[in-house]
Amino acid sequence: MGSATRMAAAEARAGILKRAAGMLETTADALDMVEGRIYRRDNPDQGLTVAEAMGPKPGIPSANILGRGTYEPTKSYSFAAHFVEVSVDTETGLVTVDRVVPVHDVGKVIHPIAAAGQIEGGIQQGIGHTLTEDYIIDTRTDRSLNAGLVDYKMPLSMDMPDIDTVILEAAPDPGGPWGAKGVGEDPIIAIGPAISNAIFDAIGVRFRHYPITPEDILNALAEKERQS
Incomplete structure (x- = not known):
């Protein structure tokens, strides 16, 4: 999708330059466009803004520029590792995620804030399905027993840990587009196993299911005590 968008943007850009060329009495090839301004390469002082080029003129309507792009994707692999610190209350079974250090190789970062936000959003979702989110069905009636957000517990902003995101550009x-790779799935995949491993490191009990509820923690600790 990114590559198709880049192609469509290039086509739209060419259309804008073609429209501006008539106003600047030159050809589109002789123009450049940087940060919303179009100008002649041989005379940078001669130019106009994109808004001026695209806007209406007496007897001339606003421009309608359309860019198209089609791209058949190739295989692309992105990589991630998450490091997690948790606190486990052995009296209540409550697990608190205190800190996460996600490290992601996304090839090339086009929009750093959006990339970090995608990673942090995936972590929020992953914490939910790892610790609190469980869709419970009454098998006798096939009805949901927690169809609302009162009973279906999703982590909110106050539940979020400290996140120190590390974004790498190791393998474009x-x-x-410009060497970028996907960052959508990696965060939600990596956070669950990292939390589970951190719980194992804290209390010595391995869990292989989600969600890991306080009841699961207490039952596992009781079983561990019986076997010791």
């Missing part, structure tokens, strides 16, 4: 993908 030649098939992606």
